[in-house]
Amino acid sequence: xxxxxxxxxxxxxxxxxxxxxxxxxxxxxxxxxxxxxxxxxxxxxxxxxxxxxxxxxxxxxxxxxxxxxxxxxxxxxxxxxxxxxxxxxxxxxxxxxxxxxxxxxxxxxxxxxxxxxxxxxxxxxxxxxxxxxxxxxxxxxxxxxxxxxxxxxxxxxxxxxxxxxxxxxxxxxxxxxxxxxxxxxxxxxxxxxxxxxxxxxxxxxxxxxxxxxxxxxxxxxxxxxxxxxxxx
Amino acid sequence: xxxxxxxxxxxxxxxxxxxxxxxxxxxxxxxxxxxxxxxxxxxxxxxxxxxxxxxxxxxxxxxxxxxxxxxxxxxxxxxxxxxxxxxxxxxxxxxxxxxxxxxxxxxxxxxxxxxxxxxxxxxxxxxxxxxxxxxxxxxxxxxxxxxxxxxxxxxxxxxxxxxxxxxxxxxxxxxxxxxxxxxxxxxxxxx
Amino acid sequence: xxxxxxxxxxxxxxxxxxxxxxxxxxxxxxxxxxxxxxxxxxxxxxxxxxxxxxxxxxxxxxxxxxxxxxxxxxxxxxxxxxxxxxxxxxxxxxxxxxxxxxxxxxxxxxxxxxxxxxxxxxxxxxxxxxxxxxxxxxxxxxxxxxxxxxxxxxxxxxxxxxxxxxxxxxxxxxxxxxxxxxxxxxxxxxxxxxxxxxxxxxxxxxxxxxxxxxxxxxxxxxxxxxxxxxxxxxxxxxxxxxxxxxxxxxxxxxxxxxxxxxxxxxxxxxxxxxxxxxxxxxxxxxxxxxxxxxxxxxxxxxxxxxxxxxxxxxxxxxxxxxxxxxxxxxxxxxxxxxxxxxxxxxxxxxxxxxxxxxxxxxxxxxxxxxxxxxxxxxxxxxxxxxxxxxxxxxxxxxxxxxxxxxxxxxxxxxxxxxxxxxxxxxxxxxxxxxxxxxxxxxxxxxxxxxxxxxxxxxxxxxxxxxxxxxxxxxxxxxxxxxxxxxxxxxxxxxxxxxxxxxxxxxxxxxxxxxxxxxxxxxxxxxxxxxxxxxxxxxxxxxxxxxxxxxxxxxxxxxxxxxxxxxxxxxx
Numbered sequence: 001x002x003x004x005x006x007x008x009x010x011x012x013x014x015x016x017x018x019x020x021x022x023x024x025x026x027x028x029x030x031x032x033x034x035x036x037x038x039x040x041x042x043x044x045x046x047x048x049x050x051x052x053x054x055x056x057x058x059x060x061x062x063x064x065x066x067x068x069x070x071x072x073x074x075x076x077x078x079x080x081x082x083x084x085x086x087x088x089x090x091x092x093x094x095x096x097x098x099x100x101x102x103x104x105x106x107x108x109x110x111x112x113x114x115x116x117x118x119x120x121x122x123x124x125x126x127x128x129x130x131x132x133x134x135x136x137x138x139x140x141x142x143x144x145x146x147x148x149x150x151x152x153x154x155x156x157x158x159x160x161x162x163x164x165x166x167x168x169x170x171x172x173x174x175x176x177x178x179x180x181x182x183x184x185x186x187x188x189x190x191x192x193x194x195x196x197x198x199x200x201x202x203x204x205x206x207x208x209x210x211x212x213x214x215x216x217x218x219x220x221x222x223x224x225x226x227x228x229x230x231x232x
Numbered sequence: 233x234x235x236x237x238x239x240x241x242x243x244x245x246x247x248x249x250x251x252x253x254x255x256x257x258x259x260x261x262x263x264x265x266x267x268x269x270x271x272x273x274x275x276x277x278x279x280x281x282x283x284x285x286x287x288x289x290x291x292x293x294x295x296x297x298x299x300x301x302x303x304x305x306x307x308x309x310x311x312x313x314x315x316x317x318x319x320x321x322x323x324x325x326x327x328x329x330x331x332x333x334x335x336x337x338x339x340x341x342x343x344x345x346x347x348x349x350x351x352x353x354x355x356x357x358x359x360x361x362x363x364x365x366x367x368x369x370x371x372x373x374x375x376x377x378x379x380x381x382x383x384x385x386x387x388x389x390x391x392x393x394x395x396x397x398x399x400x401x402x403x404x405x406x407x408x409x410x411x412x413x414x415x416x417x418x419x420x421x422x423x
Numbered sequence: 424x425x426x427x428x429x430x431x432x433x434x435x436x437x438x439x440x441x442x443x444x445x446x447x448x449x450x451x452x453x454x455x456x457x458x459x460x461x462x463x464x465x466x467x468x469x470x471x472x473x474x475x476x477x478x479x480x481x482x483x484x485x486x487x488x489x490x491x492x493x494x495x496x497x498x499x500x501x502x503x504x505x506x507x508x509x510x511x512x513x514x515x516x517x518x519x520x521x522x523x524x525x526x527x528x529x530x531x532x533x534x535x536x537x538x539x540x541x542x543x544x545x546x547x548x549x550x551x552x553x554x555x556x557x558x559x560x561x562x563x564x565x566x567x568x569x570x571x572x573x574x575x576x577x578x579x580x581x582x583x584x585x586x587x588x589x590x591x592x593x594x595x596x597x598x599x600x601x602x603x604x605x606x607x608x609x610x611x612x613x614x615x616x617x618x619x620x621x622x623x624x625x626x627x628x629x630x631x632x633x634x635x636x637x638x639x640x641x642x643x644x645x646x647x648x649x650x651x652x653x654x655x656x657x658x659x660x661x662x663x664x665x666x667x668x669x670x671x672x673x674x675x676x677x678x679x680x681x682x683x684x685x686x687x688x689x690x691x692x693x694x695x696x697x698x699x700x701x702x703x704x705x706x707x708x709x710x711x712x713x714x715x716x717x718x719x720x721x722x723x724x725x726x727x728x729x730x731x732x733x734x735x736x737x738x739x740x741x742x743x744x745x746x747x748x749x750x751x752x753x754x755x756x757x758x759x760x761x762x763x764x765x766x767x768x769x770x771x772x773x774x775x776x777x778x779x780x781x782x783x784x785x786x787x788x789x790x791x792x793x794x795x796x797x798x799x800x801x802x803x804x805x806x807x808x809x810x811x812x813x814x815x816x817x818x819x820x821x822x823x824x825x826x827x828x829x830x831x832x833x834x835x836x837x838x839x840x841x842x843x844x845x846x847x848x849x850x851x852x853x854x855x856x857x858x859x860x861x862x863x864x865x866x867x868x869x870x871x872x873x874x875x876x877x878x879x880x881x882x883x884x885x886x887x888x889x890x891x892x893x894x895x896x897x898x899x900x901x902x903x904x905x906x907x908x909x910x911x912x913x914x915x916x917x918x919x920x921x922x923x924x925x926x927x928x929x930x931x932x933x934x935x936x937x938x939x940x941x942x943x944x945x946x947x948x949x950x951x952x953x954x955x956x957x958x959x960x961x962x963x964x965x966x967x968x969x970x971x972x973x974x975x976x977x978x979x980x981x982x983x984x985x986x987x988x989x990x991x992x993x994x
Contacts, residue, residue: 002886005883005886005887005888006888006901015815016815016818016819019813019815019816020810020819020820023810023813023816024810027806027809027810028806030806031802031803031806034774034777034802035799035802038777038780038795038798038799038802039799041777041780041781041783042785045780045781045782045783045784045785046785046787047784047786051784052717052784052979052986053716053717053782053784053978053979054781054782054783054979055978055979055980055981056718056781056782057721057722057723058719058720058725058775059722059723059724063721063722063778064725066774066778067721067722067725067774067775067778070770070774071767071770071771071774074766074771075767078763078764078766078767081763081809081813082759082763082813084815085759085813085814085815085816086756086759086814086815087815088814088815088816088818089755089756089759089814089815089818090756092818093747093752093755093814093818094752094753111590153583153590154581154582154583154584154590155581155583155584155682157747157822159822159890161819161887161888161901162888162901164818164819165818165819166747166818166819166821166822167747168748170676170682170683170748170749171676171677171682172676172677173749175749188888188899188900188902190888190890190899192821192822192823192891193581193822194506194576194577194581194584194891194892196506196576196584196591196592197502197503197506197592198502199502199506199892199893199894200502200892200893200894200898201502201898203898203899237540237541237543237544237546237963238540238625238968239535239541239542239543239544239621239625240542240544240545240625242625242626243624244623244624244625244630245624247624249544249545249620249624249625252620252623252624253545253616253617253620256615256616256619256620257616259650259651260612260615260616260651260653260654261654262654263650263651263653263654263655264654264655264657264658265658266654266655267654267655267656267657267658267659267688267691268655268658268661268662270655271655271658271659271673271684271688274684275681275684355665355671356669356670356671356672358679359671359672359678359679362662362665362671362673363673366665366671370658370661
């Protein structure tokens with residue numbers, strides 16, 4: 001369902017969409033049934049002259065059945081939903097597939113900008129050739145990335161809607177997660193935790209590039225950042 | 233005193249309305265102190281540095297204050313007993329003694345805090361001290377409130393009025409006492 | 424110990440004989456200890472705050488639909504004003520509208536009348552509770568006028584943003600906001616103690632546990648839930664206040680504090696709070712559907728058990744607000760299970776209400792329309808919560824407009840539809856006159872239809888990735904697209920229409936005070952005790968205190984001529 005509203009651009013986006021659709025159809029069906037019964041009863045038992053309401057206590061077993069059976073159905077649907085929700089949750093948040101070091105980015109949120117640290121040509125973070133970009137994240141398609149997320153001042157939240165990915169950033173803590181882009185293009189990155197006056201003015205973009213594009217971007221910016229560090 | 237509504241005088245639950253309400257007050261207070269102390273315990277377990285800070289508290293004053301509060305609770309019980317027997321004057325005397333215990337407690341606390349602040353252990357020095365002053369301060373506020381109410385109740389009891397209130401303020405005072413019984417080991421003894 | 428309570432020799436009425444003179448305005452209204460006066464004070468204060476909250480919503484919705492517009496009656500909205508508007512809209516609607524109207528106003532007004540008492544057990548404590556509440560509202564309002572403006576860090580007040588004026592840039596606004604919320608909690612703790620004690624102890628002779636009307640049960644359960652959940656947040660508010668003003672570091676990660684601790688303290692209260700306001704509303708609905716369907720409530724005890732079950736479970740679900748907040752991901756699985764389980768008792772409660780309609784003789788008067796709308800809309804609010812309680816889909820939906828639409832589909836039925844149901848049902852008792860039915864129905868449809876056209880578009884926007892608390896979406900190319908912006912406009916226009924229709928209600932309310940048809944004692948032919956006295960009830964409520972002989976929902980009992988059987992009528 002969600003793919004009609006926005007692109008699917010990571011390996012886990014489809015799984016999350018599936019959970020959404022599953023709940024939508026399952027719950028939507030029962031909602032419809034409940035509302036139909038409800039409105040039917042209102043129409044069926046409108047007041048008519050000379051007709052009295054029935055006296056039903058609802059304490060008899062034969063009457064309570066009308067409550068207990070739907071309530072067991074709700075329980076069954078819950079178990080079903082829990083199973084799929086937990087499975088997807090495990091894949092996205094709990095499990096951490098390995099990724100080589102050159103596919104690790106560091107994300108630092110602050111009031112009100114994102115700073116993205118890309119490992120430079122040497123494939124390692126915290127070296128002079130790191131490519132540091134403000135509000136611009138560059139990744140290569142079909143590669144599994146780790147991100148190290150932290151914040152400088154207050155809470156922020158790193159959200160990439162096309163990945164269906166979201167994680168709060170907490171000052172003083174580094175949170176590691178992963179994503180694997182599957183579609184090239186340029187998409188929104190949002191801050192989804194209110195972070196002060198400029199919360200609405202903290203947009204960033206993710207650039208998902210083909211291996212060739214990414215290599216040329218890396219070559220271009222890698223040199224610049226090395227030059228910047230090694231001096232004038 | 234104005235006449236009570238009929239509602240106040242009924243006791244469908246089998247307990248006088250005043251006592252029932254004091255129990256609910258205590259229940260809601262337990263949750264407040266519970267939240268604060270729960271947070272403190274979580275911090276304490278997660279940070280070893282807390283123990284180093286806690287070493288600077290004065291266990292002797294804490295122990296003295298524990299003794300003072302427990303003793304004052306004894307007077308509250310004696311006051312209740314006197315009130316049950318209908319002896320308002322004696323109940324009032326016992327309540328004055330209880331209040332005196334509370335004041336000794338506060339005085340000792342004032343000396344203790346002054347010394348600590350002079351040594352640089354202010355409320356913002358370390359999270360341990362933040363908890364120390366917040367928890368003990370909240371407790372001290374309850375002691376102050378208890379003393380004020382106790383003096384009012386005692387003044388009435390002297391005239392043999394509203395004797396049932398002697399028991400109610402006693403209940404509250406025992407609660408304040410019990411909170412301290414929790415605070416003392418958590419803030420002073422555990423090092 | 425009962426003997427140690429001096430039994431009042433003269434009930435309140437005798438007290439009146441001592442001062443036959445009509446008390447002055449101040450004595451009568453500002454210093455009154457009469458539960459009915461205090462209830463109405465809560466109601467009018469809540470209604471005034473609701474108008475303010477609605478106005479704030481109008482201002483920020485206008486900014487969202489037409490960014491940069493000079494909003495009529497307000498002006499151009501700056502980003503920090505926008506944040507203050509959404510923050511205070513949320514806080515006002517929950518703490519200063521839903522709670523005072525649903526719990527305090529109707530609790531105060533109805534509990535003594537419905538259990539057959541002449542007042543609350545502690546009338547002066549009751550007055551103090553209202554006065555403290557009023558002070559808290561004034562403190563909140565004052566925060567708009569201080570230097571730096573009102574607090575804008577969302578009603579959830581997450582630190583470190585709320586813990587340092589270096590970050591939030593509203594030094595005084597934040598302090599006042601925290602103080603206002605804390606004062607409000609204390610006021611409601613006092614009120615809650617009074618409600619619980621009164622219901623436990625002051626019931627009329629003959630009223631057993633299962634003869635208590637459902638709305639009284641629900642307000643009492645809500646008060647207990649509130650009492651049991653708010654404590655940690657009161658402590659948390661003190662800690663946050665110290666962080667903000669004294670420089671402590673409870674929640675400051677740079678100096679050894681923990682910002683997530685606040686989220687636990689907040690949501691440990693925040694989630695039960697949903698049920699604190701829900702329960703009174705479902706109680707109100709129970710009263711109304713039984714009267715207007717002329718039916719006994721289906722399975723009275725089951726409703727009570729589901730309410731108990733919901734109450735207990737509500738303490739185990741709080742971290743579903745924090746799935747992606749950086750808590751241990753394994754914890755999320757536990758909270759997904761508990762969260763989905765809480766749908767069972769709530770669904771069961773709704774089924775009971777639907778089953779109550781079966782075999783009824785349904786009269787669609789205005790109160791009944793509101794009560795039925797509550798059920799129909801709340802069902803939608805309930806099921807959309809499953810998307811968010813399921814950890815897998817919450818990763819995406821968290822902090823989007825989907826969340827916002829979901830909780831408005833729960834809170835709007837609770838706080839607004841529930842309050843209108845109650846006001847239209849008990850208005851004849853409160854003021855002795857009937858509301859106008861035609862105006863009531865115009866107002867009903869003018870509120871419920873726009874309500875749906877506000878929030879259904881927001882579900883779609885949320886599913887498309889629109890995130891919350893954003894001043895202007897122009898910065899986000901994917902969200903700035905024409906179709907999405909148009910949905911935002913639909914929502915805003917609907918809101919303006921809905922607010923305009925509230926004028927019909929206000930007109931009806933004040934016009935009927937003088938011109939409405941006389942109501943008499945029992946215009947709806949209801950069973951509960953409040954309908955056995957004059958409308959409005961005199962000071963002391965009854966000339967002869969009632970005795971109770973049966974449960975509250977004996978409608979259409981076979982073998983009786985009348986289709987109702989008041990609780991106080993001897994067999």
